[in-house]
Amino acid sequence: MTLPLLTVLVASLFGAVSDVRTRKVPNVLVGSLLIFGLLENAVLFGWNGLLVDLALTAAVLLAGSFAFSFKLIGGGDMKLLAAAAGTLAYPAGITFVLFTLLCGGVLAIAYAALRGRLQATFANVQAATLPLLAGVRPVRPENGLAMPYAIAIFAGALSTAALSAAHLRLLP
Numbered sequence: 001m002t003l004p005l006l007t008v009l010v011a012s013l014f015g016a017v018s019d020v021r022t023r024k025v026p027n028v029l030v031g032s033l034l035i036f037g038l039l040e041n042a043v044l045f046g047w048n049g050l051l052v053d054l055a056l057t058a059a060v061l062l063a064g065s066f067a068f069s070f071k072l073i074g075g076g077d078m079k080l081l082a083a084a085a086g087t088l089a090y091p092a093g094i095t096f097v098l099f100t101l102l103c104g105g106v107l108a109i110a111y112a113a114l115r116g117r118l119q120a121t122f123a124n125v126q127a128a129t130l131p132l133l134a135g136v137r138p139v140r141p142e143n144g145l146a147m148p149y150a151i152a153i154f155a156g157a158l159s160t161a162a163l164s165a166a167h168l169r170l171l172p
Contacts, residue, residue, distance in 0.1 A: 004040050005092065005161055007033065008084045012154040015080045019150035025076030030083050037087025049089060056093045057086030070128070070137075077149040084153060092160060099163075100156025104149060111147045121145060 011033040015025045034057065041049035064078035073081075081100060085093035112121035124145075131137065 001161060001164065002092075003044070004037060004087045004089065005157075005164060007036050007040065008087050008096070009154075009157045009161060011036075011087075012080065012084055012150065012157045015076075015150040016148070016154040019074075019077065019148035023074075023146075023148060025074070025080050025150050027076070027079070030076065030079040033080070033087060034083040037083060040087065041089055045089070052089050053086045056088075056090055057082050060085040060093075060097060070132075073149050074146075077153065080150060081153055084157065088160070092164070095163065096156050096160040099159035100153050103155035103159060104152035107152050107155065108147055112145055115145060117145050 011029060014029055018029070019025050037057075038050060038053055041053040045052070060082040061078070064073060064082055067073045068075055068078050081097065085097050087093075088096050108121070109118070112118045
């Protein structure tokens with residue numbers, strides 16, 4: 001396991017615990033992850049690693065800001081996702097984001113089902129998706145169900161670690 005991956009696992013675990021307990025991801029956690037990620041990538045990969053870290057962080061932050069503007073993800077979750085993706089750098093950061101999105105979808109369905117709101121959640125997704133596909137800003141339903149998304153971020157980090165470990169075992 002690489003140092004950046006271990007850093008993201010620890011930070012995302014603390015973020016998930018905080019998100020479940022307080023419904024917030026502390027800025028000090030996100031800032032620390034960002035700084036450690038920048039330092040780790042600079043030491044491990046030089047200026048190129050630092051620039052790739054910054055570029056990936058900025059790209060995820062931009063996409064996350066779009067999702068945040070539609071209230072699809074919380075601000076702390078979005079910043080944690082961007083800092084973690086940047087810390088992992090390319091290509092692991094991209095894998096991490098894709099795993100996080102997949103885990104987020106699965107967890108959202110499970111979360112809605114446990115709360116007895118699965119049918120309402122699917123109706124809300126349809127109500128938000130159709131205007132978005134038509135190029136119109138959707139309105140978030142008032143009866144939406146907010147999930148602590150840092151859990152999905154931690155699950156994405158675990159999935160990335162599992163894939164990394166499996167990949168290493170497959171190498172001769």
